[in-house]
Amino acid sequence: MTAPLILTQRMVDHRTDSHTISRYEASGGYDALRRALDMPPEDVAAAVKASNIRGRGGAGFPTGVKWGFLAPAYPRYLVINGDESEPGTFKDRQLLERDPHQLVEGVIISSVALGVHHAFIYIRGEYPRPARRVQRAIDEAYQKGYLGKDILGSGFDLDVTVHLGGGAYICGEETALLNSLEGRRGEPRIKPPFPAVEGLYAKPTIVNNVETISNVPWMILNGGEAYAHIGPEKSSGTRLFSLSGHLKKPGNYEIVMGMSWRELIYEVGGGIKDDRKLKCWIPGGASAPWFVPDLHLDVPVTIDDTGQHGSMLGSGAVVAMDESTNVVAAAHRIVRFFAHESCGQCTPCREGTTWLERMLWRIMNGHGRPMDLDMLLDVCDNISPGLRWPPAQTTICPLGPSAVSPIRSIMTHFRDEIEAMIPTAEGVASEVVRVG
Amino acid sequence: MSERQLDKIVASWSPANRERAATLLATYPEKRSAVMPLLYLAALEHGHVVDAAMHEVAELTGLTPAQVQSVASFYTMYKRADVGRYLISVCTSISCYLMGGDEVLAAIEDATRTLDGETSDDGVFSVEHVECIGACGGAPAVQVNYELVEGLHPDKALTMCQWLKKAKPEVVMGDELQEKFGDQISFDWGPAEPEGAVAPVPAFGPYGSAAAGEA
């Protein structure tokens, strides 16, 4: 079901040393780089474009198209987004920790294709171990002449710098990430201009996710078309899914997209712990609206099908909740996350997410008022007008609207459960609960 | 900036960290980019990011202390108050929450007699709840000085705290904690990891870290 393995074959075959340069080289590592260095850069870029790969960071934007937007100015930069902080997501961590050279080779090849001479790998601060593994891989690559001046005698120079975050989910948003990399607060920038035109230090910059770039060496060795032929046309290639929550077999799985959610949850994920009933699941990270068994088990796991059904594959994080789950409390947990991670620069997100979190908390604690449910939705509507999918926003970036997803989800699928929390009849509690 | 100036500004720092600071300032196309790494170094030097440290970083990067404070306070990992020798960060985000993260937090608060967000009187522990740390497949997950333990259930969480208090490891090694107290993991960790954390600061070479024994 998961053949071929593009990203994880090496770690499956070599459980103890997939991250070392000896193992990497022994298993064909850096051959792709040698080949790429012999190709005209535009052909390297063409291979990536031909693969039709769509970004694995969340937005699912076609990588080849993005590369095409790179403005003709120098210096230009490549920045790898390893901030992986979307609750439920831990796939990039495995790629960084278990096959850092695969990423580094992908970075070098991409830099060749893009004419970049200084690339950055931004890794969230809570990932020191993955960062150390990548740093060691980079050091080894320098020693072996895969990095630095005149790489493998090709005349091509490249430096790669690992930059640790400081603890801020929003830095996963590409423009916030660039601000953070510039030594600023991780506040998203107004787009346009897009990074490809004005990015790091206001120079043309490509930002790509760790997984996206880890695929590049394979594309060079096997050809972009080969990649394009794996899986459904608009969701080509394999993809790492992070399975967590009430599942028997949580973990990362590299699969070809197109299978149904039923297969993914019950076969790949082994079904629900203690054979309880599945109540609902998050198909693509905390920002994604929830799916429920009655409506969505047979929806194909592709970027577009998931989108058409009102959610997204996002970061590939699948969180399953069993029948025992208090969905209001679960939704509150996610809203709390977004309130905590809001950068605070724009009014609706800063004030709205905090307000939503406190309202939910109040309701959970038995101080809800009948009017609160419509009010919840109305405040959501002031952050994401029309409560449409894909969401409209009064905010600068999509974080604010992300906080709306869990609330809309429970109001749509479990309204009775939240209504049950509202003290009925006479004494409408309006006492205020302080949230610590 | 000249080495001499730099040495003047951070005279109190260890030679190793002074060297690291110089390298970091030279690594980026613009000095300002070194602010976050330098803040980690400063935290290593002063135990946490004290006001004096922000002055130092400001001078090194050509910013005002107000600007450095603005950056430092945006992120959760630059602690501006005292931190215990072992910073225990308990994930209570959605996946860990579903798998009992809150109970783990409670167990650790008891075991360390330290409430969420506080530092124990003996300065051994700081306890905090954190949002997702990317270990959802191994929920419930915890970090000690940012070194990961997965599948850490309440009972084991308690014994882990007792062990930390007794053994007082110089270097916190994720493998060791995982093996002693952990359970379900998100994925194979692969081979033993030589490096660990010597302080409640992410252990990463360029920002100062130590391999076991090196401490």
Place this chain on the structure above:
Amino acid sequence: MLAEQPDQVTIHIDGEPRQVPARELLIKAAEDTGTYIPRFCWHPRMKPVGMCRMCLVEVETPRGKMLTTSCTMPVNEGMVVDTQSDVVTKAQEGILEFLLINHPLDCPVCDRGGECPLQDQTMAYGPGESRFVEEKRHFEKPIEISDVVLLDRERCILCARCTRFSDEVSGDPLIEFIERGGNTQVLTFPDEPFASYFSGNTVQICPVGALTAKPYRFRARPWDLEAVESVSLVDTVHSKVSVQSSQNEIVRINGVDNDPTNHGWLSDKDRFIYEYLHGKERLSVPLIRKDYGLAEASWGDALDLVAERLGSFRGDAVAGLGGAQGTNEEAYAFSKFLRTCIVTPHVDAQMGDGLDPQLLAGVTNRATIDDVDRAAAILLWAGDLKEELPVLYLRVRRAARELGAKLVVVHPRRTGLDDVARHKITYRPGEGPDVLRKLAAGADGYADVLDTLSSGPVVAIVGRTGLSEDGRLAESVAAFVSGMDEARVLPIVRRANTYGALDMGLAPTLLPGRVAIDDAAGREALEAVWGPLPDGTGRGATEILQGLVDGELGALVLYGADPVRDHPDPTLARQALKSAEFVVSLDLFLSDSAAMADVVLPVEGFAETEGTATNLEGRVQKVNQLLPGPGQTRQAWTVLDELARRMGAQLGAQTVESLAKEIATVAPAYGGVTWDRLDWGDGRSGMRLPTEAGSQPLQYAPLDTGLLAGGERLALHYARVLFDDGVRNRMAPSLARLQPEPFVALHPRDAGAFAVSAGDVVRVVTEHGAVELPVRIDPTLAEGAAYVPANLAATAVLGAAPSVTIEPSAGDGG
């Protein structure tokens, strides 16, 4: 239509077609064509950040209508915008509700109450009843973030105006956001106050009452303020201001956006100095010297005495100093009084601390302030603009930081603009001529500097880097730059209305209207109106003072002049006033000089008189009256007219405006300047001289003055700071508090040579006096020089001597 104006595009706002400049921000394009879109964070003089989200509108896109912030959206041809749709209205109401849920709503006790956009827009767009039952965010109530500014974080709506201003505009980012999300707040760094010369601007642009100014706090409510538009006479930039009073006391001065000059910004000196007008030491009664000192007298007695004494001297035995503190009309009256009634050629508005009057009044290729925006290179060889002309500093900073002008700074030590300068040349005072020679020759590693200066249109801002520097150096620099193509020169002096006073003929070598004293035709034309003029070129300030000491002059008329404090040679000034047989002073205060006079006449000052003033780029603007002067104070021109009558002459003026009309006729450069045009007409942002109706007979091309380098060691760098001990600063409590601690700065090597270190107290001695000062080590200072801030209470005694000696403190055992 479009063909003629390729830079115009047509967009549709709420169904109406509008012609607007291409690439203009939508919010501005809409406003300029009649549709006001609400906003909080956007400010026309700062980069948009799109943070408050209040200015949301719907714009048609291929994918349907899209909500977007009009403050970040540039217009393009055919853009279709809806500012009224239900979606937009609901979104805006939502934003307001979000802003209000944590707002204290303490409007009744808020300085902003009544002029608060948040309050107004809540009326206009806001929801009624609050649905928010949670507890509001709490912060410690107002905290002092500087000596003049208070911060109330509960009121703050986080629009980032203050933080952007101090980072982008004034270049001292001392106030910043801290924390994030719902805990975000603005704050300074512990023990690092918001000590900015421009802090008051943040109070003015704060859309709510989060930042308030101590001097204004609780002083008045917006609705009982009276206000006039005027210009600030604190320095020669003449920033446009709104002067606001309550019960005949000025309570606030705000900046007004005048495109050619201040862009709405002010220095804190412009903003808070008004306090001096209401100080208890303000003179309100005439004083006559008795053997026991100055005693109050009636105007009648005082005027009789002055007329009688002045009349007892030969005209050319009398001299006049001053006229730079008031309006052009007052300066004109002073000039006419001295030249036609006293009949003396010895007049000077400068105190020997300025530049050659003919250079200042007549320079041929004078630059405007706006020219710095268009310059490829700017040479700044003058005083530290941040200290001397703060608003010009902002304009040059912007040109260098935002508009790509390459800045070259030449100065004896660090200046406020060094951080945006392409090149910095530091030299020891006295060595200027050598530096200039090398620079002109591109020698000694100055080649790249010369390249920079020759890279296109160049503007040279020239002046005295310090008071002990010879003013002729500035002219030599001007001459050097004038030699390059597309070169413009801005010779700068600092004091109030100096340029206007010179234009009114208050200089030994000038006649009114930019006419040289030896210009026969000009002289004739003037005599036709004024009657016979004294012949010959008179004495300048220094020669006047010398003449009084030598007994060649007998009497002195001071008008708003304080030579004892302002002349580089305080010893000479003091002696002169002592030896003078008779001194009369028209002033607002008993300045050090007025205190030595025989008669002191209290006159009205800023906001108490109406008239015009001329700034450093030769821009005439209107100065307006808002309140009467205190006590028996009189307008200076009426006092001079009274004196003239008593001396059997007259100024021939019925009103100030009649003086203004006379200026327009006798002063060639001022032809066509009328109050009406300045108040209501095409002159609202000022009229540049010479006007199209006027002319500038004096065409002064700067020349190399042949000044030679002096070898002084230790050279004294005696330069002004913004908040010095000048009489007006001293009389304004809020500013008096800001006067810096005195010190002497030395280069590390010199400090080593003297074996002194930071903090040591040493005795600093010049030919004029000595004072004990703590040492500061300043690596940015030229070697071989000592820097002492000019005219502080403690340092004034030193005067602008060329050199100093450093001696061990008398205190030290020795």
